[in-house]
Amino acid sequence: MKRGQYAVIGLGRFGSSLAKELVKLGYEVLGIDKDEEMVDEMSEVLTHVVVADATDEEVLRSLGIRNFDCAIVAIGDDIQSSIMTAILLKDIGVKTVVTKALSELHGKVLQKIGVDRVIFPERDMGVRVAHQLVSPNLLDYIELSKDYTIVELSVPKRLSGRTLRELDPRAKYGCSVVAINKKKGVIIAPTATDTVDEQDVMVIIGTNDQIESFESEVI
Ligand code: ADP
Numbered sequence: 001m002k003r004g005q006y007a008v009i010g011l012g013r014f015g016s017s018l019a020k021e022l023v024k025l026g027y028e029v030l031g032i033d034k035d036e037e038m039v040d041e042m043s044e045v046l047t048h049v050v051v052a053d054a055t056d057e058e059v060l061r062s063l064g065i066r067n068f069d070c071a072i073v074a075i076g077d078d079i080q081s082s083i084m085t086a087i088l089l090k091d092i093g094v095k096t097v098v099t100k101a102l103s104e105l106h107g108k109v110l111q112k113i114g115v116d117r118v119i120f121p122e123r124d125m126g127v128r129v130a131h132q133l134v135s136p137n138l139l140d141y142i143e144l145s146k147d148y149t150i151v152e153l154s155v156p157k158r159l160s161g162r163t164l165r166e167l168d169p170r171a172k173y174g175c176s177v178v179a180i181n182k183k184k185g186v187i188i189a190p191t192a193t194d195t196v197d198e199q200d201v202m203v204i205i206g207t208n209d210q211i212e213s214f215e216s217e218v219i
Helices: 012-023 035-040 057-062 081-090 104-112 121-134 169-173 207-216
Strands: 004-008 028-033 046-050 069-071 096-100 117-119 138-143 148-154 178-183 185-188 201-207
Touching: 012 028, 012 035, 028 081, 028 178, 035 046, 046 138, 057 081, 069 081, 081 096, 081 104, 104 117, 104 169, 117 207, 169 178, 169 201, 201 207
Parallel strands: 004 028, 004 069, 028 046, 069 096, 096 117
Antiparallel strands: 138 148, 148 201, 178 185, 178 201
8 A cells, every 4th residue: 555545525426436546546545425325335445435424523533534645525516515524624634635616616615715726527627528529639738838738649650650850840830749658668858860650649848829730730
């Protein structure tokens, strides 16, 4: 087991998936839900599970929640319970409290009460899927700022064997290939003579416009 204990409160679709992944990554996870059925389903998978109402301060204290490194509030539609649980966790002194927000306003409230990280899974996934739909070679992207992005693009077959000099993204489009992920390993800061092959993944940094032109004209 790795060090680092997580408590996941609310074992719906989002909470249970998050909790399972943390276990897969080697961390100890306590799952809490007021619904016995949800808890039963996860009892074999998570390190500990408890049927409890997370809006009850005494319950949270008795579970020793204070000693957890991070608590994630993944309560779904019940905004009141989500906010109350988040306040209690901050009051009790949990180091890092992450909370799922259902709307911008819910997110604002959570930020005001001092939640360390507010996440918007549905909103963010919608944005991500839209990007992937319009550019089929896009595997992933990170928005560095309003203008700059890092993207991972898969290399199509017809570009196999081409050098970066031939593709020439920097001179022609202004964006840079910062890494090429190949089956046998990653080339960091590739040079002009490095080649790309089918199934490689290019990691590219640039403005959205630069990357878009490179993608539409070359990829
Ligand atoms: P999702 O969209 O992720 O599936 P759900 O709304 O279906 O979200 O699930 C949220 C979970 O949170 C449910 O299993 C529900 O029982 C649990 N939950 C809601 N309120 C509380 C609470 N006060 N204490 C503990 N668990 C709660």
